[in-house]
Amino acid sequence: MKVKLFRFIAITVTVLWMLLIFSFSAQNATKSASLSKGLKYKLFSLVYPDFDEMTEDEQQELLDKFPIRKLAHFFAYSVLGILSWLSFVSYKKITYKLRCVYPFFICVIYAVSDELHQYFVAGRSCELRDVVIDSSGALLAIIIISLYSGFSKRIYQRIKSEEC
Numbered sequence: 747m748k749v750k751l752f753r754f755i756a757i758t759v760t761v762l763w764m765l766l767i768f769s770f771s772a773q774n775a776t777k778s779a780s781l782s783k784g785l786k787y788k789l790f791s792l793v794y795p796d797f798d799e800m801t802e803d804e805q806q807e808l809l810d811k812f813p814i815r816k817l818a819h820f821f822a823y824s825v826l827g828i829l830s831w832l833s834f835v836s837y838k839k840i841t842y843k844l845r846c847v848y849p850f851f852i853c854v855i856y857a858v859s860d861e862l863h864q865y866f867v868a869g870r871s872c873e874l875r876d877v878v879i880d881s882s883g884a885l886l887a888i889i890i891i892s893l894y895s896g897f898s899k900r901i902y903q904r905i906k907s908e909e910c
Contacts, residue, residue, distance in 0.1 A: 749836050756836075760829040764856060767822055771860050775869025786814050819876055820883035827853050827884030828891050835895070846892050853884035 773781065786809050790797045797805065830849030837845060857880035865872035 753833065753836055756829065756832040760826070760833050763822075763826055763829050767826065767856075767860060768863065770822075771864050771870070772867060774867055778870070782815050782818070783809075785818075786812070789814070816876075816879055819879045823853055823857060823880040823883035824887035826856065827887035830884070831888050831891050846888055850881075850885055850888055853888075854881045857881050857884070 770778070770781075787797075787805075790805070790809065794808070797808070800808070827849060830852050831846065834840065834845045834848050840848070854877070857877045860880070861872045861874075861877050864870040
């Protein structure tokens with residue numbers, strides 16, 4: 747019963763995260779750029795104490811150096827990769843390798859569909875580069891969580907065997 751509940755929660759949260767990504771992709775270019783710019787200003791105000799005292803040109807020069815939008819893609823799909831992995835991890839009838847491969851393919855397919863969706867949104871575009879960034883974020887997150895899971899399982903088994 748606990749496994750089924752875990753699967754249900756993992757799949758539900760994964761779908762909700764996909765809907766959040768979809769809602770960001772559905773914003774037209776003006777609204778999306780405004781959101782990104784606002785996020786950049788807040789982030790840089792926290793990281794650079796003198797940011798608010800800089801001239802507008804100095805602020806813009808600094809902001810242009812950091813690809814916040816691309817990092818946001820990478821981060822969003824990293825989270826999706828972890829959530830997708832969690833959705834598959836409890837299926838013991840599927841080999842461990844496939845429990846890592848399936849979530850990655852789901853993320854890639856979703857990244858492609860997300861870019862195709864953006865093609866139909868005013869001022870947005872469909873870019874292969876974004877699919878690669880999204881997929882890279884998912885892949886890195888899946889690799890990290892898989893390695894962490896494997897290491898923690900080995901440590902747990904070693905501790906358990908020492909108790910006997």
